[in-house]
Amino acid sequence: MQMHCYSSLMPRQVDHDARRRLIAEALWRVASRQGLDAVSLRHVAAEAGVSMGMVQHYFTTKEDMLRFALETIGERVAQRIGQRVAALSDRSDPHGLVRTVLLEMLPLDEPRRLEAHVGFAFLARAAVQPGIAEHLREQYGQLRDFVAGQVRVAQLTGQTAAELDPDHEAVVLLSLLEGLAAHTLAGHRGPDAALATFNRHLRQLFQTNDLSTR
Amino acid sequence: MQMHCYSSLMPRQVDHDARRRLIAEALWRVASRQGLDAVSLRHVAAEAGVSMGMVQHYFTTKEDMLRFALETIGERVAQRIGQRVAALSDRSDPHGLVRTVLLEMLPLDEPRRLEAHVGFAFLARAAVQPGIAEHLREQYGQLRDFVAGQVRVAQLTGQTAAELDPDHEAVVLLSLLEGLAAHTLAGHRGPDAALATFNRHLRQLFQTNDLSTR
Numbered sequence: 001m002q003m004h005c006y007s008s009l010m011p012r013q014v015d016h017d018a019r020r021r022l023i024a025e026a027l028w029r030v031a032s033r034q035g036l037d038a039v040s041l042r043h044v045a046a047e048a049g050v051s052m053g054m055v056q057h058y059f060t061t062k063e064d065m066l067r068f069a070l071e072t073i074g075e076r077v078a079q080r081i082g083q084r085v086a087a088l089s090d091r092s093d094p095h096g097l098v099r100t101v102l103l104e105m106l107p108l109d110e111p112r113r114l115e116a117h118v119g120f121a122f123l124a125r126a127a128v129q130p131g132i133a134e135h136l137r138e139q140y141g142q143l144r145d146f147v148a149g150q151v152r153v154a155q156l157t158g159q160t161a162a163e164l165d166p167d168h169e170a171v172v173l174l175s176l177l178e179g180l181a182a183h184t185l186a187g188h189r190g191p192d193a194a195l196a197t198f199n200r201h202l203r204q205l206f207q208t209n210d211l212s213t214r
Numbered sequence: 215m216q217m218h219c220y221s222s223l224m225p226r227q228v229d230h231d232a233r234r235r236l237i238a239e240a241l242w243r244v245a246s247r248q249g250l251d252a253v254s255l256r257h258v259a260a261e262a263g264v265s266m267g268m269v270q271h272y273f274t275t276k277e278d279m280l281r282f283a284l285e286t287i288g289e290r291v292a293q294r295i296g297q298r299v300a301a302l303s304d305r306s307d308p309h310g311l312v313r314t315v316l317l318e319m320l321p322l323d324e325p326r327r328l329e330a331h332v333g334f335a336f337l338a339r340a341a342v343q344p345g346i347a348e349h350l351r352e353q354y355g356q357l358r359d360f361v362a363g364q365v366r367v368a369q370l371t372g373q374t375a376a377e378l379d380p381d382h383e384a385v386v387l388l389s390l391l392e393g394l395a396a397h398t399l400a401g402h403r404g405p406d407a408a409l410a411t412f413n414r415h416l417r418q419l420f421q422t423n424d425l426s427t428r
Contacts, residue, residue, distance in 0.1 A: 035249045035338060117341065124249060124334055126400035133401045140402045171403070171411050175393030182392050186340035187347045188354045189385070197385050 020058050020068065023048050027069040032117035036066065036125050063131075070122055070135060073115055080104050094150035094159060095206035099199070101146070102177055106198060107184050108191045116181045144170045151205070159206050169205055176201060234272050234282065237262050241283040246331035250280065250339050277345075284336055284349060287329055294318050308364035308373060309420035313413070315360070316391055320412060321398050322405045330395045358384045365419070373420050383419055390415060 026048035030039050041062060045055045059065035081104045085091060088100055107116035126133035147170035154160035177198070184194045240262035244253050255276060259269045273279035295318045299305060302314055321330035340347035361384035368374035391412070398408045 033342065035251045037249045037252050117338075120334075120338055120396075123396055123400045124331075124338065127331065128247065136400060137402050140397065165414075168411060168414055171407075172390060172415055175397060175411070176386060176389045177393065178396050179389030179392030179394075182334075182337055182396065183354070183389060186337045186350060188351050193385075197382060197389070200379075200382055201386055 016058075019050075019054070021072060023050070023055055023058060023065070024069040024072045027065060028073060028114060028118045031069070031121045032114050036121045039066070041065065066122075066125075067131070067135075069118070070132065073118055074139060077104055077115060094154040094157075095202060098147055098150045098173075098206075099202055101143075102173070102198070103195075105177060105181065106191075106194060107181055108195060113185065116185055120182065120185070140174065144174055147173055154206055161207075164205075173201070173205065230272075233264075233268070235286060237264070237269055237272060237279070238283040238286045241279060242287060242328060242332045245283070245335045246328050250335040253280070255279065280336075280339075281345070281349075283332070284346065287332055288353060291318055291329060308368040308371075309416060312361055312364050312387075312420075313416055315357075316387070316412070317409075319391060319395065320405075320408060321395055322409060327399065330399055334396065334399070354388065358388055361387055368420055375421075378419075387415070387419065 023044060027039055027044045030043055030047050039062065041055050041059070042052055044065065045052045048055070055065070059068065081101050084100045084104060085097065088096060091097060104112070105116070105119075107113040122132055122136060126136050144167075148166040151160055151164065151166035151169050155162050155164070155166070180189075180194045180198060183189050184191055189197075237258060241253055241258045244257055244261050253276065255269050255273070256266055258279065259266045262269070269279070273282065295315050298314050298318065299311065302310060305311060318326070319330070319333075321327040336346055336350060340350050358381075362380040365374055365378065365380035365383050369376050369378070369380070394403075394408045394412060397403050398405055403411075
């Protein structure tokens with residue numbers, strides 16, 4: 001009985017979530033084309049093909065809507081990373097693990113291009129909006145700690161030179177990733193070239209002192 | 215006589231240049247606060263404290279104005295780099311030369327923060343505007359060739375491991391610089407931390423095979 005009652009409520013709940021996602025995805029597209037400053041409730045409603053009233057039903061302010069769009073794009077990336085990591089044959093290999101996680105943030109196909117575009121729009125916004133800055137800084141810190149931790153594991157197993165500073169290498173890797181993404185989006189280099197640079201840098205990091213294979 | 219005629223024309227010429235620069239600088243401030251999509255002739259006129267008519271006298275379209283603002287900000291950075299390089303005691307040292315040039319692109323003080331902000335606004339614009347993309351790609355190519363060339367010089371003099379690929383190292387360094395700048399602007403890390411990462415990465419690049427000093 002309890003079960004039945006719950007089930008009867010489900011469609012409505014799903015519908016709400018789906019609508020909020022529909023609106024968030026419309027926001028992503030507007031932001032990726034024109035930047036976050038062009039985002040308005042009206043503009044997003046038109047892009048989503050719904051009424052202003054419906055957008056206002058789910059998001060009372062533009063800031064609410066931005067926050068939700070930022071969180072959901074982060075969840076989308078996290079979900080894909082989870083799937084890729086689950087599919088790894090060896091999750092204990094630091095090189096493969098770091099590569100699998102960070103590759104989901106390089107704009108190598110259309111979904112990742114959209115995410116990177118929106119990501120940069122939010123990064124630009126962070127300079128003037130403390131709430132967004134804090135959210136992004138927290139994500140950045142988690143990712144940096146994850147990479148530094150994997151470099152430490154690699155040092156213990158002799159896959160990385162013991163003399164390297166894991167925290168420094170993590171910061172360099174995340175900055176490199178951000179810059180490669182920006183230069184790929186701007187068209188300075190193609191996705192294949194960006195991927196080759198990324199792979200080569202990782203190979204240099206996850207090796208011992210032997211430079212001959214660089 | 216020729217000289218005198220030329221002189222009498224000078225003030226007017228200087229005035230034109232000064233006004234165009236005044237307008238360009240107003241555009242930089244608007245773009246750094248709100249992004250390039252917020253830039254309009256009207257908005258820039260208000261920021262510069264001049265009439266719409268005066269802006270239209272110098273720039274017939276928004277694109278003209280954007281192009282001029284992009285070029286002048288590039289010139290401003292190039293001029294500062296020229297001064298810093300001229301002040302170097304040893305211009306034949308690749309490490310010092312590369313460091314001096316690239317440091318002018320890290321947002322370590324207010325002028326460089328403004329430039330980096332505007333630079334990112336144009337980089338984001340490059341994804342949708344081929345003219346801007348081409349201009350930025352050309353600058354990127356020149357900088358990459360300069361860095362790769364200096365790595366080659368350092369290899370010849372034994373300051374850099376001969377096994378490294380100069381083109382790869384140049385791409386990594388420029389991507390790292392871009393990412394560090396973005397993360398500094400967004401507040402992920404402070405200017406001092408960004409500078410320390412940049413310096414350390416350069417020290418690792420401009421050394422031979424000895425990892426013990428990393």
